[in-house]
Amino acid sequence: MKIFLKILAGLLALLGGLFAVYYYNLDMKLMHGVIIPFLNKHYDARSIEHVI
DSSP states (O other), rough: HHHHHHHHHHHHHHHHHHHHHHHTTTHHIIIIIIIHHHHHHHHHSOOOOOOO
């Protein structure tokens, strides 16, 4: 019974964390603050293969 309660508490904590990410839109804040600037720096450094 103790192991069941520990698993249940862990799952509830995980659900609460996922809800916080969803509610505060933290995934898009991470994308905007970290990942997109990294990708922009990477792709801006590439040479242009063809001009459109």
